[in-house]
Amino acid sequence: MEPIKNRYEFVLLFDVENGNPNGDPDAGNLPRIDPETSLGIVTDVCLKRKIRNYVDIVKRDEAGAPLLGYDIYVRESIALNAQHRKAYTYLGIEPESKKLPKEIEEAQKVTRFMTQNFYDIRTFGAVMTTEINCGQVRGPVQINFARSIDPIVQQEITITRLAVTNEKDLEKKDREMGRKHIVPYALYLAEGYVSAHLAAKTGFSEEDLELLWEALINMFDHDHSAARGKMATQKLIVFKHQTPLGNAPSHKLFDLVTVERRDLSKPPRSFKDYLVTIAWDKLPAGVECIEKL
Numbered sequence: 001m002e003p004i005k006n007r008y009e010f011v012l013l014f015d016v017e018n019g020n021p022n023g024d025p026d027a028g029n030l031p032r033i034d035p036e037t038s039l040g041i042v043t044d045v046c047l048k049r050k051i052r053n054y055v056d057i058v059k060r061d062e063a064g065a066p067l068l069g070y071d072i073y074v075r076e077s078i079a080l081n082a083q084h085r086k087a088y089t090y091l092g093i094e095p096e097s098k099k100l101p102k103e104i105e106e107a108q109k110v111t112r113f114m115t116q117n118f119y120d121i122r123t124f125g126a127v128m129t130t131e132i133n134c135g136q137v138r139g140p141v142q143i144n145f146a147r148s149i150d151p152i153v154q155q156e157i158t159i160t161r162l163a164v165t166n167e168k169d170l171e172k173k174d175r176e177m178g179r180k181h182i183v184p185y186a187l188y189l190a191e192g193y194v195s196a197h198l199a200a201k202t203g204f205s206e207e208d209l210e211l212l213w214e215a216l217i218n219m220f221d222h223d224h225s226a227a228r229g230k231m232a233t234q235k236l237i238v239f240k241h242q243t244p245l246g247n248a249p250s251h252k253l254f255d256l257v258t259v260e261r262r263d264l265s266k267p268p269r270s271f272k273d274y275l276v277t278i279a280w281d282k283l284p285a286g287v288e289c290i291e292k293l
Contacts, residue, residue, distance in 0.1 A: 001205035004140075007246040008194035008209070011237040011257045012047075012146070012216055015187045015271055019229015022046045023181065030154050030181050040148035040186050047143050047190060049074075050219040052120050055211060057222055059119070073118040073126060084132040087113040095132045111135040115202045122202045123212065140198035141212060146190035149259050150268060152183050182229060185269045191254050196244035213238070217293050234271045236292040237278065247286030256282055256289070 022042040023029035032041040052072050059070035066072070073083055087110045088095045100107040114134050115122045125139025157180045164176055194209065213236065220231040239253045256279040261268060268274065283289055 001203070001207055003199045003203055004194070004196050004206055004209055005244055007196050007241040007244060009239045009250045009253050010192045010194070010216075011235070011254060012143075012190040012192065012233065013187060013235035013237075013259070013276065014146070014190075014220065014231060014233045015185065016183055016228070017185050017230040017270075018182050019231060020181050020183065020227050021186075021188065021231060023227070028181075030156075031152065031183050033152060033154060034147070038151035040152035040183060040188060042146040042188055042190070044143040044145060044190075047146065048120070048124055050223050051123075051212065051215045054215040054219040054222055055119050058214075059211075069117060070119045071117050073114070073121050080128070081130055081132045083118070084114075084128055084130065084134045086117070087134055088132065098129070098131060098133055100133050100135055107135065111137060119208065119211070122204050122208060125198075125202070137202055138198055140195040140202060140204045141192065142195075143190055143192040146188040148186040148188050149274065150186070150261065152186045155182050155184055156180070157182060180227070185267070187234070187259070187268065187271060187274055189259060191250075193250060200244075213292050233293060235276055238290040238292055240288040240290060242286040242288075248284035252284065253287065 020029070020031050021040070022032050024032045032043065033039070034041055052074060055070060056066070056072045056075070059067045061067055073080075085095070090113060091106070091109055093101055093106060093110070101110060111128075111134055114126070114128060115137055118126075120126070121128075121137055121139070123139055123141045125137045127136045128134035129136055159178045159180055161176045161178060162174070164170055164173060194204075194212075198204075216236055217233050220233055223231070237257055241247045258277050258279070260275050260277075262273055262275055278289060278291075280289065
């Protein structure tokens with residue numbers, strides 16, 4: 001598969017209703033927040049995890065094994081060194097502690113195996129300089145932290161459970177108390193980049209790109225939980241450049257997308273409370289704007 005030949009930027013709008021989109025472990029798992037502006041934050045790591053999970057679901061064969069080229073590198077309950085060992089085993093090379101093979105060609109084969117077989121390495125890159133060294137790869141797709149359009153409310157709700165943890169507590173109580181942290185409603189905006197230059201190095205193809213758009217649109221539908229509440233992608237706006245290096249600065253393109261509250265007299269409670277506009281008349285020459293959703 002040929003690597004992509006065009007540079008892209010994209011704007012992702014997603015919302016949460018009565019849920020915690022990204023808890024902060026340093027703050028008792030409260031929804032992440034910018035302390036100076038009270039705007040909500042969802043990290044790039046959180047969004048990439050959801051993309052990985054979606055790809056892991058849709059790219060499997062009938063037996064449940066990952067399709068060739070679409071395995072996931074960062075996954076639950078699998079050590080990274082175990083993933084690295086797959087490259088050395090396939091190539092018949094004995095790994096040296098924390099070192100790549102001395103032969104440049106063999107070292108390149110090890111890293112190439114990882115990019116060819118793991119979708120998330122081919123897409124986001126990876127630092128694989130652990131005990132079993134597979135080098136490092138800079139990925140063509142990067143995503144900024146998502147921020148909410150308006151300040152959020154970190155609401156704490158007390159809940160009860162009609163069961164106790166230990167038998168010895170049954171004589172004293174018949175239920176236990178707990179807490180949930182939610183955001184009543186918030187609309188988040190994330191900005192992302194796709195580099196054709198870096199795609200040529202990892203082999204990130206047009207098929208990989210289409211899978212990325214598909215994942216960004218559908219990832220929340222396969223990530224529901226009691227903690228996250230109702231989350232959904234509401235808009236995906238893609239800017240496609242005619243050339244690999246691009247035809248306009250990314251920040252200028254992001255500025256073309258504006259999101260405004262329709263009614264400032266009441267707090268927003270749905271996506272319908274916002275107006276999303278694109279300044280089509282200011283679109284630079286050589287750049288195409290595509291509304292994927």
